[in-house]
Amino acid sequence: MxxxxxxxxxxxxxxxxxxxxxxxxxxxxxxxxxxxxxxxxxxxxxxxxxxxxxxxxxxxxxxxxxxxxxxxxxxxxxxxxxxxxxxxxxxxxxxxxxxxxxxxxxxxxxxxxxxxxxxxxxxxxxxxxxxxxxxxxxxxxxxxxxxxxxxxxxxxxxxxxxxxxxxxxxxxxQPISGQLVSAANAAERIAGLFAELLERQFPIEMTSQVLRLRSAKDYAQQLHVHVNHLNKALKTITGHTTMQLIAERMMQEARILLKSTDWTIGEISRSLGFEEPNHFSAFFKSKSGQSPNHFRQTQKD
The missing domain is CATH 2.60.120.280 (Regulatory protein AraC)
Structure with a gap:
């Protein structure tokens, strides 16, 4: 920040x-x-x-x-x-x-x-x-x-x-443009801005790099909308909640780092914004059904 x-x-x-x-x-x-x-x-x-x-x-x-x-x-x-x-x-x-x-x-x-x-x-x-x-x-x-x-x-x-x-x-x-747009168009605009903001955090290329935004509240503050409004817009356009989309992108990056780097689980965990490696391991296993170490090993076999 x-x-x-x-x-x-x-x-x-x-x-x-x-x-x-x-x-x-x-x-x-x-x-x-x-x-x-x-x-x-x-x-x-x-x-x-x-x-x-x-x-x-x-x-x-x-x-x-x-x-x-x-x-x-x-x-x-x-x-x-x-x-x-x-x-x-x-x-x-x-x-x-x-x-x-x-x-x-x-x-x-x-x-x-x-x-x-x-x-x-x-x-x-x-x-x-x-x-x-x-x-x-x-x-x-x-x-x-x-x-x-x-x-x-x-x-x-x-x-x-x-x-x-x-x-x-x-x-x-300077009249404010976009104030009278339909709810559908407003949702599309918010979803597009969210996707752009999410992607700007990636890829993670150094162990010293840490995700700046991790929660729905973080993104809502950056986009100057209420967190409930952000969640409703994303659900309307994508069918997923804010946290589901954030978690999906974090999992994508976690898989890339586990496959393509020799970073420790602790280093990957820290870069993705987790306070403890075991929190990252629990997150990864809940989304993929296997531990980070097991996933990494299967990619080498």
């Missing part, structure tokens, strides 16, 4: 103190991009964050996600959530704009922020702005920045409202 950058680590990288609100109120802050261009700063690593982020950036960049790279030019709005690992690579040496960071608790009174379409991934979370739209959003961020540094006693309540308005303003610019 990609490492997780905490809010505290984020502030340490900026050489700033973390500013906390009252207990339970969450965290909110807003920076100018120009102020974040530190001399001798290290490149940002590919990671997940434990906070939400909205960036308004003018300049050329590459935003790297797990399965795609998005080239951005001019001015873009970018929404990221803690579940999706990404790496922002600056192409233009000079960039301007704003970066807003906040925790889930700050937005809690409006519901689950991660459920908003803008935070669902690169397809909906990167909004390229036209010239006539850029000025509007720059003014919006300027107002938020001024409010944050003002002395109005209820400024964080106002900033919550502005944050919600910003999300909706951005979502109106």
């Amino acid at each position: 990609a490492p997780v950058t905490s809010l505290q680590t984020f502030y340490q990288q900026l050489h700033r103190e973390t500013e906390q609100l009252s207990p339970g109120a969450g965290h909110f802050n807003l920076f100018r991009v120009e102020d974040l261009e530190l001399p001798n700063s290290k490149p940002v690593s590919y990671s997940r964050r434990d906070f939400f982020k909205i960036s308004l950036v003018t300049g050329d960049s590459k935003i790297h996600y797990a399965d795609r790279t998005v080239d951005t030019h001019g001015t873009v709005l970018v929404f990221t959530n803690p579940m999706i690992p990404f790496f922002w690579e600056r192409i233009s040496k000079r960039q301007t704009g704003f970066v807003c960071v906040f925790t889930e608790a700050f937005f809690a009174r409006y519901g689950q922020i991660k459920d908003f379409p803008a935070f669902q991934g690169p397809a909906t979370g990167i909004v390229q702005l036209a010239d006539d739209q850029t000025g509007h959003f720059q003014e919006f961020f300027e107002r938020m920045y001024a409010e944050l540094h003002g002395d109005y006693i209820f400024k964080y309540d106002l900033l919550r409202n502005q944050l919600l308005e910003l999300v909706h303003e951005a979502q109106k610019l």
